[in-house]
Amino acid sequence: MKSWRKTWTKMILSLSKDPVKIVREQDVILFRNRVKEMAVKIKMGLVNQTRLITAASELVRNMLRYADGGNCLIEVVSRGRDNGIRLTFTDQGPGIADIDLAMKDGYSTGKSLGLGLPGTKRLVNEFNIKSKVGEGTVVTIIKWANG
Amino acid sequence: MDRIPILRMGSFLLVTIQVDLYDRLALTLEADLVQMVNKTNAKGVLIDISAVSIVDSFMGRIIGNIASMSKILDAETVVVGMQPAVAITLIELGLPLKGVHTALDVEKGMNLLKSMIDEVVEEDLDEDDSVSE
Amino acid sequence: MKTLSIFRRKTLIVKFIQDRNLAYQFTMSLNSYKLLQNKKKNILEKWMNNQLSDEGLREDLISNEELRYQSEELIDALVSNLSGESFSDLMSEEWNSVIEILSGISITRARQGFSPRETGNFVFTLKEALLNVLQEEIGEDSKLLFEESMKITRLMDNLSVITFETFIKGREEVILRQTDEITEISTPVIRVWDGILALPIIGTLDSARTQVVMENLLQEIVDTGSSIAILDISGVPAVDSLVAQHLIKTVSATRLMGAECIISGIRPEIAQTVVHLGIDLSNIITKASLASALAYAFKTMRLEVRKINSVQK
Numbered sequence: 012m013k014s015w016r017k018t019w020t021k022m023i024l025s026l027s028k029d030p031v032k033i034v035r036e037q038d039v040i041l042f043r044n045r046v047k048e049m050a051v052k053i054k055m056g057l058v059n060q061t062r063l064i065t066a067a068s069e070l071v072r073n074m075l076r077y078a079d080g081g082n083c084l085i086e087v088v089s090r091g092r093d094n095g096i097r098l099t100f101t102d103q104g105p106g107i108a109d110i111d112l113a114m115k116d117g118y119s120t121g122k123s124l125g126l127g128l129p130g131t132k133r134l135v136n137e138f139n140i141k142s143k144v145g146e147g148t149v150v151t152i153i154k155w156a157n158g
Numbered sequence: 159m160d161r162i163p164i165l166r167m168g169s170f171l172l173v174t175i176q177v178d179l180y181d182r183l184a185l186t187l188e189a190d191l192v193q194m195v196n197k198t199n200a201k202g203v204l205i206d207i208s209a210v211s212i213v214d215s216f217m218g219r220i221i222g223n224i225a226s227m228s229k230i231l232d233a234e235t236v237v238v239g240m241q242p243a244v245a246i247t248l249i250e251l252g253l254p255l256k257g258v259h260t261a262l263d264v265e266k267g268m269n270l271l272k273s274m275i276d277e278v279v280e281e282d283l284d285e286d287d288s289v290s291e
Numbered sequence: 292m293k294t295l296s297i298f299r300r301k302t303l304i305v306k307f308i309q310d311r312n313l314a315y316q317f318t319m320s321l322n323s324y325k326l327l328q329n330k331k332k333n334i335l336e337k338w339m340n341n342q343l344s345d346e347g348l349r350e351d352l353i354s355n356e357e358l359r360y361q362s363e364e365l366i367d368a369l370v371s372n373l374s375g376e377s378f379s380d381l382m383s384e385e386w387n388s389v390i391e392i393l394s395g396i397s398i399t400r401a402r403q404g405f406s407p408r409e410t411g412n413f414v415f416t417l418k419e420a421l422l423n424v425l426q427e428e429i430g431e432d433s434k435l436l437f438e439e440s441m442k443i444t445r446l447m448d449n450l451s452v453i454t455f456e457t458f459i460k461g462r463e464e465v466i467l468r469q470t471d472e473i474t475e476i477s478t479p480v481i482r483v484w485d486g487i488l489a490l491p492i493i494g495t496l497d498s499a500r501t502q503v504v505m506e507n508l509l510q511e512i513v514d515t516g517s518s519i520a521i522l523d524i525s526g527v528p529a530v531d532s533l534v535a536q537h538l539i540k541t542v543s544a545t546r547l548m549g550a551e552c553i554i555s556g557i558r559p560e561i562a563q564t565v566v567h568l569g570i571d572l573s574n575i576i577t578k579a580s581l582a583s584a585l586a587y588a589f590k591t592m593r594l595e596v597r598k599i600n601s602v603q604k
Contacts, residue, residue: 037180061243061247062250068212069215069251072216130215130252
């Protein structure tokens with residue numbers, strides 16, 4: 012194989028994009044169904060589907076609780092032979108002051124169990140969070156079909 | 159508004175969750191169930207979640223709440239029929255549902271409830287009889 | 292989060308290729324290129340001779356006819372698909388067929404069990420043949436010979452790198468397939484009694500295998516309605532904190548479903564390491580042997596195994 016081809020296959024390509032707006036709690040179920048549809052389409056196993064949807068559910072709830080909603084982007088992505096789902100959650104909420112602290116097990120500012128972020132991270136293959144106080148938070152997760 | 163029906167079976171209450179719960183529905187169920195335990199003086203609550211494909215931390219908290227509240231009202235809670243994928247996900251999420259009894263299906267859950275209630279009664283009457291080798 | 296559009300990515304890739312091309316840009320003089328084209332037969336003969344006289348020739352793995360066929364195919368592609376300009380440019384379209392053939396040969400050889408040296412020799416002997424022909428044709432002009440030889444060397448070195456890359460890829464595929472097979476066959480769930488499952492684990496327990504073990508076990512619990520599962524780890528060589536974590540995870544998930552999970556087959560060394568590592572297994576029912584786990588299971592299910600009184604005649 013040509014060496015640039017190898018580099019190319021390691022890159023994550025987005026195959027389809029599907030933006031969903033989250034403003035009410037009923038949107039959560041709708042959003043979950045949409046994610047499930049996509050996961051089934053790329054032949055993700057049942058357990059991984061459940062992990063992905065549960066992680067998505069946690070993040071959407073966070074968005075509703077702390078930022079009164081936001082936007083989600085559902086993407087089918089591929090990296091070489093792997094297919095996966097990438098979810099990007101963008102909100103214009105208060106932001107997180109100390110991300111390291113928020114990623115610790117047992118920490119929570121809300122009245123939840125405090126396992127949202129670290130628990131969610133354990134369920135997916137890639138987890139990325141960026142936040143600016145006063146501007147909002149962006150969380151990106153990827154779950155590979157065979158991950 | 160939608161409501162999850164609660165069935166009364168003798169001194170037990172049976173709830174079968176057939177749909178994906180959104181938050182308000184779950185909170186309503188929590189309130190209804192506690193009311194019902196109080197009204198019927200139930201000794202046990204069976205929650206069948208075999209048709210539920212996703213349990214996130216919110217839903218886990220509701221189940222935990224129901225168990226703790228029922229316990230205060232002197233009723234045991236058994237969650238039955240959890241899907242394997244849901245069990246694995248809950249453990250990885252870090253939510254082992256402490257304090258909630260579990261069983262494979264409604265029948266086994268019912269037996270578990272009966273044995274728990276029997277134990278309480280037995281303990282009151284005679285303590286030597288239960289162990290034999 | 293900035294997301295690159297597909298279009299932007301493609302332009303990036305094109306730019307990347309162009310940059311790479313610059314490094315490879317060197318044009319072979321039209322003469323030498325034509326010369327190689329004319330001497331195709333000659334090169335093939337020399338190459339075959341080189342290959343057949345090589346000590347590492349694997350006649351057990353590949354017949355001479357097949358070897359000749361493969362060599363001819365590669366030379367044909369090498370010579371006929373090339374235009375003078377693209378000769379030095381490995382990134383151009385013309386090279387695709389050559390690279391494809393070479394990769395194909397390399398991958399098959401990896402699967403057939405050739406060693407890397409034997410596979411590499413396929414290209415190295417061709418290089419030798421090419422240089423031989425070059426020398427025969429332009430032997431007088433040593434400056435030209437050196438220049439052309441350098442070009443051939445560089446080209447063939449690139450091709451051998453490709454050969455090795457694909458060879459390794461072929462091997463990796465073999466390994467991956469075997470790993471999958473091992474994971475599949477090494478996690479049988481056994482029904483030892485009505486309502487009691489046993490799962491003997493043999494080999495190292497990593498996260499991927501725990502996943503399979505856990506999923507199989509939980510599914511089987513649902514399918515059979517078993518309320519007790521015995522996880523036997525006598526075949527697990529070592530238990531470190533990660534393995535222990537996996538075991539605890541499996542036990543917790545089993546409990547969430549409403550079944551009990553017993554871990555059996557704990558050897559004394561394992562008990563020692565577990566305690567030394569400070570792993571807390573106190574919430575888990577552990578037994579030394581599968582037999583005692585089974586006895587425990589019988590007891591919780593209120594079953595009894597008894598010896599029958601001697602049969603009366």
